[in-house]
Amino acid sequence: MLNLVQIDGVIVDEAVTKDAWFDEFRAPHTDAARELVAEVICQIEEYEKKKRLRMRKRKDTPKAPDKTTFETTVAAIVSDLCYHYSRDPERRVSVSRSHQLVGSKSRYASEIASTKVRITLLDYMASPELALVVQRIGEKYQDRRTTIQAGPQLIALIEKHGVDDQDFKKTGYKELIVLREKRGENWFTDKSKELPYEDTPETHRYRAEMVRINDWIEAADLSFDAASCVTRVPVDIRNRNLRRSFTATFTQVGRLNGGFWQGMNKEERRGIRIDGQPIACLDYSQSCPRILYGLAGATPPREDIYDIPKLRGHRDGTKLLLLSLMCSDQERTKRPKGSRKLLPKSPKATELFQWVAEAHPALRPFFWTGIGLNLMFRESVILVDVLLTLIDMGIVALPIHDAVVVRHDTKEQVKEVMLVKFREHARVDGVVKEE
Known part of the structure; x- marks a missing residue:
């Protein structure tokens, strides 16, 4: 049962939420926010001078x-903390203190806000004298992040300057084209490790496409x-930046991630407005x-591809079976993860x-063959191609993997x-359905 409350005029479920990840690309967006950050900078400099640290x-x-x-770096820390405090005062922000990760050069990380200076500044800001940050140090062998x-004192400054989440804005990703490692069956998880790569004419083209898509969505009249x-x-309707993520090579996955609408369920998306108008969600079915039928030079059945006589009534489970057959690069003898309740109990996996x-x-x-x-x-x-x-x-x-949200x-x-x-691309007919 949902326990509904209202936060900043929005009805939400009062369930405990997970920690947010520190966003090094958050920055002050208004004069009031910039004045708050400037005051914090002055306080830190006074602290350093008093303690003879610098x-x-x-x-x-x-x-x-x-x-x-x-x-x-101060601006990034303050902006992200103020942003999350304004949206949920109880929510914590996870941040890494690893010297192997923080400050390492990467095409993905901010060249400034990810430096080792962050660790020192967090300790200063968490000191009893400044009390700008409440910091809980993670335990290495307990798999707990800081x-x-x-x-x-930061809360007092938030109240003094009258800022909220609207005064801070995500400036965008440093890198729009992401190459991630393949991790077992988590084929396209957004949590897998980001890999370095050399740019090619192909990656330059992908990046230019993403810039055009992001610029168009950024200028759109969106509301909720x-x-x-x-x-x-x-x-947060200002969270519109998208990245395109590939897995292992630039011929695998390539889905667009990010944007406030991507994490929404069907019910929540009903609140999106484009040009003040209600929306429709159209997605490619099967x-x-x-696409694989097109590669095979065959015509796909007109009926539902996932409607198999011996598995009728188990469509979602059948979909997982077919996904496993396409994505796994070696024959499996176990049922796909998450399919236990979606398939008949008695047949063996090999039979299914x-x-x-x-x-x-x-x-x-x-x-x-792993072609999935x-x-x-x-x-x-x-x-x-559809978006362009x-x-x-x-x-x-607004893209959602194999679907788009458009004005009704x-x-x-x-x-x-x-x-x-x-x-044009698959050489077979597709099926588009409204969600």
């Missing part, structure tokens, strides 16, 4: 931008009608197996897989574009 003023040199590093929250639905957490293979003989040569990740990539190529085409048409679309009165135009693009 006697000379910081300066910038070409090789050592000490002043900029210091001020930007968490931080706004301290009493909190009264029309129940949400789990307050919605897209990966249909056999039933799916018998229903789709044209796809059989591709099973257990490439199918997801092809699906992402189709979706990016809609931009040319002046239509705003444009859904027929969008559906036509989606079907045309699917046919």
